[in-house]
Amino acid sequence: MPSSIDYRSTTAHPAQRVYATMVDKEVLEKRLVQMGGPGAALLEYEPDGEGVKYTLRHGIDQQDLPAMVTKLIPGGDVVIKRTETWAPSAQGGYDGVARVAIAGTPATAKATMRIADADGGSEFAVNIVVTVKVPIVGAKIEEAVGEQIKQLLAAETGFTLEQIQA
Template identity: 30%
Template sequence: MSRRIEFTANYSLPAEVVHRTLTAPAFWNDRVAKGADSGVTLTRLESGPGTIDVAVNQVVDTSALPSIVTKLIKGDLAILRSENWSPVAGGSAAGSFAVDTTGIPVTVRGTYTLTDVDGGSTLTGAGEVDVNVKLIGGTIEGMVVDQVRKIFETDQEAVEEWAAANA
């Protein structure tokens, strides 16, 4: 069984600026450099005019995870996060995201829509979280949904800061 995830991020910037940031290789290189001490690495970065296909890997320190999760982990726990964005057209852009893990069978798949609104833009995302573990998978899915939402909140802050510093 999977669990639905939905989120919204409201930006003070137009969709074109948010999109330009999210498709800038320098933005992703900076994000990875800031997380390098936490085991973050860039595993894929392909970009073209208004597009990007990027994947970031992070080995997770499992000591802070709930025991219900750590008991299930086999080997190292690593998270591979990927994003794809298409060009802006008519004030909006579409993208997709995915999260896969090693050590525990978690997958997250979804789509983004970035649109202009008065005074800025809105990024909406929707997808599915699936934890393939009998009996307690649903409990872990709820934890994953919470963590994915926190990642998107952090992304929003990073986009706003990077865009302001690199305008």
């Protein structure tokens, strides 16, 4: 059964500035260099009016993963492909969706994302649904993957905020 994870972050910066920085091609490339792992790359970047779609490849050293996850992956690093699509929302702010696939595994994730003005700044909210189709231990693996995703989101959010202030 899929696991649902929520992530929220607030900042004093307006939603438009957070969004513009977060989806900026150069910022994405810098972020991948800093925290994308082995083989990280921006595979696709397609601006579409005020929105954008991009695909990222992340790599994770197998030694950085929980043992229950590495048992499913035959040797080598983990390769994650993540596609995000963002657009302005009719209610103000920006809405996004993401799809994540982990090569060679029965693990996937889908996310809905929102950046909106709130309390003199903005809030970045994400709901992620992780699915690991493995009998008996799938839920435990989903939980471990979910924690990794939360850590990644926190690191990426911190990076974005540093770029705004740079």
